Amino acid sequence: MSGAHRPWLVADVGGTNARFALVDGPDGAPYRVRSLPTRDHAGLAEAAAAYLREHAGGVRPSAACLAVAGPVTGETFRLTNAGWPKGTPEEVRAHLGLPHLEVINDFEALALALPRLGPDDLVPIGEDRPSAGGTLAVVGPGTGLGVAGLVPTPSGWVPLPGEGGQVDIPAATDREIEVARLLRAERGSATAELLLSGDGLARIHRYLATLDGAPAGPLTAQRICERRDDPVCREALHMFCALLGSLAGNAALTLGARGGVYLGGGILPRIADVLRDSAFRARFEGKPPVEDYLRGVPTALIVHPGPALAGATMRIAQRPPDPDSLEPA
Secondary structure (H helix, E strand, O other): OOHHOEEEEEEEEEOOOEEEEEEEOOOOEEEEEEEEEEEOOOHHHHHHHHHHHHOOOOOOOOOEEEEOOOOEEEEEEOOOOOOOOOOOOOHHHHOOOOOOEEEEEEHHHHHHHHOOOOHHHHEEOHHHOOOOOOOOOEEOOOEEEEEEEEEEEEEEEEEEOOOHHEOOOOOOOOHHHHHHHHHHHHOOEEEEEEEOOHHHHHHHHHHHHHHHOOOOOOOHHHHHHOOOOOOOHHHHHHHHHHHHHHHHHHHHHHOOOOOOOEOOOOHHHHHHHHHHHHHHHHHOOOOOOOOHHHOOOOOOEEEEOOHHHHHHHHHHHHHOOOHHHHHOO
C-alpha cells in the first residue's frame, strides 16, 4: 500500500483506557476501534505498537495523532492519571517508525471535534442547542477533569488547551463549602478535579456521609450512579452537577464562549437525566451581574461515541504530512 493511501492512526488516551482507531482521511469514520487498559502497557509508544500489532493487522499508518489526558508542553507530554513516564512525540514516532506523528491534549482533540458534532450527537441542557458560530468551550469529568476552548479564525478553528481542571472548586452553598473543607483537610488543596471526576464523585459521597454521621461504605462512581434511590448517592450526584454548572459557567465567562459550552467525559452520559433535572443550568447562569450574558450561552451534553478520535483526525487534516516523506509500506 502506498504512503498516500495508508490510513491514519488516531487515539484518545485516558488514565484508565487508551482508545485507538484507524481512519481513512479527514472525512473517514474511525474503524478497528479498540480500547487497551493503560496499566497493561509501559507507555504510549508501547500501547500504540500493541494496537497496531494485535488489532490493526500490523499496518504502518502514514500519520498519527494521539490525544492524551494530560499536559503537552513544548516537546514533552505526560499522562496525568496513569503511571506512564513523561515522554516526547519524537520518541513515540521513532518507536513506531512513522513518518508523521503528533501528540496533543485530549481536550484539545475534543475541542477540535465540536464543529463536526450533529444534532444526534448532542443532548441540550437548557432551552437552546450550541452552534458553531462563535468561541466554544468544552468541559468534561471522567478519570480526570478536562477544559478547553475553540476559537474561530479566518484560517480555521484554533483550539485552546489548558489545565482548567486544576482550578479551585467553585463551592457556593454551605454544604459544598463543608465538603470542600473536608477535601482540603484530606488532600491539602481543593481543586476542581478532586471532586469533578470519577474519584471525585466518590469523595463527595464519602464526605456527605461523614457530615451526616451516617455509616456509608466506599462506593465507586459507577455504583453511585446506579443507586439513585439512596439519599446520600442522590445528593452526591446533584452536588456534582451543581458544582459542574458553576465551573462550566466560569469557563464560558473566561473564554467568552458565546457559541456554547459542551459537556464531555465518561460520567455524564450515564446520568443525563440527573444532569437535566439538577441545578446545573441555574448554577451556570447564576453569576451576578452577568446572568443575562450567560442565559444566552447554550449548553449541551456530548453523546457521540468517540469525539476525541474525530478531533485527532481533524488535527492531522489541519497539518497533513508531507507526501514526499511517505515511503511505500
